[in-house]
Amino acid sequence: MKRIARLVCVVVMLSMVFSLFSGCAKKEEPAGKPTGEGSTAKVTASQTTAASEATEAPKQVELKCYLDSIAKKTVFKPAVEKFEKDFPNIKVTLEETGDYEKKIAVLVAAGEQVDVMTVGNPIVRTKWAQSKTILPIDDLAVKYGFDFNKEYGKQAAELQVDGKYYSVACYSANWFLVYNKAMFDAAGLPYPSADKAMTWTEYVETAKKLTKGEGADKKYGAFHMTWTSYWYTQGNSILGGGDKFYTPDGKASNIEDPAWKKSIKTAYDMQFADKSVMPYTDVKIQKLVGPSFNTGKFGMFYTGSWILDIVTPDKRDFKIGIAPLPIPDEKSPDYTYTFGSYGAMSLTRSTKYQDEAFKMMVEVSRNVSAMAENIIPAIGNSDTKARISKLLAKKFESDGITEDEFRKVVFEAGNWILEKFTGPAAVEYENAAREEVEKYFTDMQDLDTTIKNIKNRGDDVIQKAFKTN
Template sequence: MKKFRSLIFTTLAATIVLAGCSTDDSSSTVEVPSDGYTGKLVISIHNQLNNPAIVEGINALAVTDKWKNVEMEIIPQDVEYPTTMPIKIMGGTSIDVIYNFNPIEFEKNASNGILTNLDQHAKELGVDLEARYGSNLASSTYQDSVYGIPGGYTAWGLFYNKSIFDAANIPYPDIDTPMTWSEYRELAAKLTSGQGANKTYGTLHLDWPMYWYGEAIMELGGGQHFYNEEGLSNIEHPAFRNALEQAYKMQNVDKSTPTQSDLIARKIEPDGFFAGQYAMYPHGTWFFNWLADEESYPRDYEIGFAPLPIPDGTTQHQNWGVCASFAVPVTSSNSLMATDFCIDLVEYATRYSPIEAYADLSVAPEKLYATIHEDIPDEGMTAENVQKVFFHPEQINLAEKVTGPNAAKYETVIDEEVEMYLAGAQDIDATIANIKKRGDKVIQD
């Protein structure tokens, strides 16, 4: 099996003396020097250092004529990255490239004034961002200006452990026909067995919010429907109540997935599915990274995958996802060069990655996951099947996150109140009432 190379650069955690940001009001196209750029790039992209496509991309670019004379300092991963990275930039630390995990993080960083406006740099580099990135550019746009380079569109599917299905003599989920959410819950309960350390759960839901609200946003049409027509909290909609109640039932009545308390006490991480005690696992396309790395994530069973469940009463394929972005902080010592590097890195990953999709999905969908079968040996792990499940030509793609004014603060309110409900600290009525009251307040702040 192909093994991905590690970064060839030395990773450093040095704090750089603040340097002034470069500015250029010229609208003419910049010519890259014939012998390439010179200087230094400080790159802080956290867990993207686990993404083989990005690691391969940085390595490949580093030896090209354009980038070979640029020193690349890679900042190590930091578990507190969403908090510490903005603080460093606000404190004046010179960083050239960062990563926004999702549109909420992007909006928070852009509104805090720590990201460079890339409109002028794109003109100078002769790059039409809208033509190149299509609809995904919206996730990198703030107040009608571009502040990031789209770099990582995600989609979700239903992964499953074939050995648990075999032991229970239950057929695998259909790769062509999605089950409904009701059917999914029933199947999860049926696949649950045993007690204590020997327990097998029918599915694994993390404490990530989409594990409870996914069904609701499918029914309503995306994360923007966390807001009502007046632009205030829409949490009182019956779809959200039903989704919350079903999540509680799975944890505390059917016991088909770990409870909120279990998730915290046992510190179940996103790679917890590899423990082998969960039959199913709704998760995103980045899961393929781990499947391809059997050295870090060993397993003695085959994994299959199927479409995400869909709302009762429909046959329409639906999926949710977000588009992450690379961005240039205002403390960059050469923001034009950093912008060009982000564009080149994303371009590399678009051409060669079997792992994730980076550009507009409509541009060249046949290239997505084109070599996935070379990296994952499981039966059925073909480019055709991956595209069918995650990028079905007839599926509806929904915004995964809370999408609207003050989304980050509003999502925090939702998470805090829902955690109390799932842990049994308050009932459903109090939870919805608290989210409505607190949510309306932060939305209008």
């Protein structure tokens, strides 16, 4: 009996074990298999995931984008509104703040939400990239198939710092010459051509011929603001860009190149020998900037395309024209060039939404291109250029500037060069150069001392930058 009882126990235990394994086997069937009796349908795990993703609503994200003063004046807001309509799961809050650069740095350092920020020029971009305030976006560009060279051509290099991309460009500030037709008429001079640039020698001589009068009623042949651009543009045009402020290896100042000395001396002589340009000190004391050209006291003014929103016909009582930037004397007569800097957008290190923020930057850039009227978009195909040239010609119809002239001067300069100091410690280097040239313009030191001091100070900040990095 005991033997029979043990046998019965064994049979019962085996039955329980088989039953257990049978239950486990059923649980391991693919997720999503129908449980209805007699069904033969099968759904794989990947299909289940795909179906889930197809029905799941996109993640709702709110981005914060901080605008600098120039971005506020563009079509940035409507471009963002269109983006929000196209991508309803992403809301963008546009923020403005005084003392933009300092405030942004503080917010990002504190970990506050700053997903996207506008960056006005390459010097600021370099500073923020080296301080890790903004992030490189090469990987995101690859991930989403965004080709910088295809979108921006050779100008794409301006968006890089140390070989990495840090920004998506939104608008461009191409430079050209604006001139006062009334002053040319009074001097009996032909208007500068939109097809053929004057040389720097011709620019200097024309400025002298346009200059008339004395004292408060004096009219100057040209207007130079206190920006560094007004003493380095000639050298920039000779050497081919702001990267030439550095030696080829980027490890030292190249300010001793004769082209820079020539450029600084030209700016000085126009102030004090020819007296065709208002002295630097007077411009600084009077705080003269772009709108000052509307007073009618200046014959020529080379500047960025942002000026077109400032010198509209309703803001002055004389007619204007446009022409290419002056070119080096040794260049071919048909040579033209421009420079400028992109207004761009960058991701900050405090963002938690890199993918959505990158998507926003790319799409807003494209929206600006499609919607722009008073600015030059960074992405500009032939249709965009034709559309904006036509709009500008209508806006400046009373000045007699044609659609063809806008297209040639604003959009079709034959060459593009880097405008600003472009290299290590660019901010510190440019500040040192500004301070030393100001001493020269105010007769506190001679030109040779100025060049020597810029060289020494430039080398010092550049070498410190290499040691830090």
